Amino acid sequence: MTPAWPRLLPAAVALAALIFGQDALSLAPNRLMPGVPLPAREVLPGWAWLLLPLLALGTAPWRHAPIAASAALLVLLAALGAAAAGLLEGAAPAARATLGATAWVALGATAALVFWPGQRRLLAAALLALGLGALAWGGVLDGLSLAVEFRARREAVGAALLTHLWLSLAALALALALASVLALAGLASTRLTGFLDALLGGVQVVPAIALFGLLVPLLAALLGVFPGLRAAGFGAIGATPALIGIALYLSLPLLRALRTGLTATDPAVLQAATALGMGRGRMLAWVRLPLGLPHFLGGLRVAAVQAVGLVTLGGLVGAGGLGALVFEGMAQFATDLILLGALPVVALALAVDAGLGVLERRA
Template sequence: MIPALAAIMALLLPLGFIGVAPNRLLPGEGVSAMAAMGFWLVVPVALLGLGAWRRLPGWAGAAAAGLAVVAMLGLAGMAAAERLADLAPAARASFGAGFWVAVAAGLALVAMRGAWMGLAVAAGAVMLWWLGWLDRLSLVVEATARADALRAAIWTHLALAGAALALALLVAVPLAWAGFRRPRIGAVMGAALSGVQVVPAIALFALLIPLLAALLRAVPALREWGLGAVGWLPAVLATAAYLALPLWRSLSGGLAAADPAAVQAAEAMGMTEGRILVEVRLPLALPVFAGGLRVAVVQAIGLVTLGGLVGAGGLGALVFEGLSQFATDLMLLGALPILVLALAADTLARAAETRLRRPA
């Protein structure tokens, strides 16, 4: 435990725990962990040390690391309120590098020793926010000021990701079946879908704008359906293009993974190809397909962020607005929900995949 405490102190103490600035645009002055927390610094450091102590049971280590994360969050909020008490209303206090290093260490210990404790950490953070301990932190100030826009951005982000995933499935399913029935077609489709992955995502998003503009000029009636060269359409099309490959590969692999003996038995029973597909191949392919679907879901949530560059809205719009203003907390306001959504989607998809792989 002593080496773990020494390593944590060496990482935490030299770095600024919070930063205090006259407003959200100007660089702030770093406040060290010792200056920000004083004697209370012992609490999160000791808890992190307990979390890293191998002799402690896994659940206890995860609980200690989770409490350390919540404690650091609460102490950061208290330090921010104290530092801003005598400053102008425009002054901001944001998380410093030391805070992020310590929180990353705590969350890594939680993930290693008991990932379920992550829910307790999230509940603790919500409780601190509800009690008002975090109100003076710049990230919370941004979230409060933009609460309606943030909620709308989250729903837009999920809608764009869902639309892209649905479109990718509509493309990948028939292509996978055609490639399974005719391997030569499958080889061509695989090469074409793999070629899309080579194109940088930003370049593909940008390339679709003039292509869609040309299409809309040639067929003006499409504009009456709400289609445009900028907005949700290029974001959905570009994201779906990237999602098609993992979905196609998992479907193709799943269809090919069916036990030949089971297929022959079904043929001997007089089943048609359609019945064999529905009753034999697809049930056996579901565990393999679930893995590809998990990758595609997480990829969709991440890639749709670039839709903010083409006017699609969503959380990407907040991220790029923060980048344009050099406002770190505004960037985090968009980036952190993306991270949470991706982790939640991955957790749910992983649970479904595990259940499908489990023998009946």
Template sequence: MTLAANRIVAGEGVQVWQLATLAETLPGIAAVGAGLLLGVQAGRQRLRVAGAIIGLGGLFWLLMRGAPALMEGAGEYARVSPALGFWCLLLILMLLLADALAQRTPGPVARAGLLAAVLGTLGLILWSGALSPLSIMQEYAGRRDGFADAALRHLALAFGSLAVAAGIGFPLGILCHRKAGLRESVLPTLSLLQTIPSLAMFGLMIPILGWVGDSVPGARALGIAGIGFAPAFLALVLYSLLPVVANTVAGLAAAPPAALEAARGMGMTPGQRLWRVELPLGLPVILTGLRIVLVQNIGLAVIAGLIGGGGFGTFVFQGLNQTATDLILLGALPTVALALVSAIVMDILVELSRPIPKDTA
């Protein structure tokens, strides 16, 4: 951990055995050591999962015990933060946990249960106030209302742009699947949009929507202006179209010819074949496209903070301007957590959407 005189200056590193008394730090040190030893056991995946969880518990134990001890007598403006050693150990233990889980290949229900347990445990730790002495939690305490507003804005940017892109991309993807000529013109155009750097795309939206806001009656009343939420939202929608359309086309094209021929033999119309055969069989590929879009938009929404679009990027860029690392983390960590949770949930939905082959034995 590090101990700094205030939120701006660089802190001095504190070794793990100096965080608090030996009686307080020893359980955490032992848990981290045991977690690392168990996590590298080849071929024993349950043991590796248990070890990674024990090690992560030890890390948070050290945070909860060390932060209050370091703050005692350190001064009113002193700040305590996790240091590089903490982040390295956190990354190693999370990689060990992810690798062990991947080797065990748990089903979607097991993964959903594990995700709920992790989120519940983390929420309980945060709710208990055990980590409140940390600098990042003090940054949050001073910006509680602003954090809630930023979270809602970030969710609106990421999920709202996904919904609009899906509403446009699904019908367009179906048309592209049906008409080869349209597909040959639409997909290269959407691919070209993807090549525009994200910051440039946000910049291009500013003069376009600025002109719309000034020229179209009532546009500003709807929130359409050169800066703010609207240009960021439109840029994310444009970025989202290619994965939605391309994966819709690929999903529909993945339907086996035998299944389509059987549907024709049953007298199904083209519309019935689409809804009863092609879409159900192509749903995993289509959901994979939505997963790509959602994770991409959660990350890109951070840049919206540069043009007044709100979201967690507001804290990231404020922290960069103030050289306040913990303020940067206040925006970055929720973004990473939201992206990880969204990716896991979408992976679960993709797996649940796959047709289960009947046992032919």
């Protein structure tokens, strides 16, 4: 059982933000204009202070603490939604009730309690997702500006999410194929190890934006020499440079994980396998790969989370995905549109990390 005192800090931050903060919500004339900040103590309904006992349970030294924190987060969201609906009563149709810095600090601190390492964390996350769905379906959050922006762009957000997932999986698969070939080549010839590390390590120090920028003219020149590639679906902008650039970034952690897993087998085990008449292929499939699985999954976990984040930058080269919403929001100075692209990226990264973390621990 983990001690309770470290969890007191995020709970204290959440309460301090709600009690002393001055901008839990802001009422703006439209989606682009700044609003009038309003403190939580003035706009939240009285039942919102159910947070106090729930946060206390969320910091208690028991295994259900993350579930109590999840309930506290849902109560806080429902209270903010009710407050936003109250502010919009009698306001102009274009008026927006936007979450302020105080609300985001309180929500983030409470979410930290939900995802705090320990027991019942995944169950708490699942209950939180169900609760969010119930609040959205019941219209509790409809008054919040972020929900209004989502309703206006529901189809675009859904398409961007699917594109983001596809790009992440495709880049990860491409990087895994490249890393597997390089790992096997390094296993056959140790001289290649240093060269491959230096080559892929050099890619890591290049900023992603610069790498994408370099790939665009290089691919344009390549397509000029081989126009048939364009007919096959390749392009100088769009998914092609994004996938190549992201795969290059992901290859190094995958290569190191594969190499560590392939070389981690006890020499005595390899000698026994050789004595049984196993060749290199059977030894790789039946001995090295199964014994190196924990290392493989560790590298895959890191690379998968990186893929979800790096695909966001693919919006800069026309690859689409949630990054396109983020950059569109930046161009319009629309905070809600930025969050509409950024928040799903954070949720995807957390979900991927948690899911692969479970597989890694079991392996």
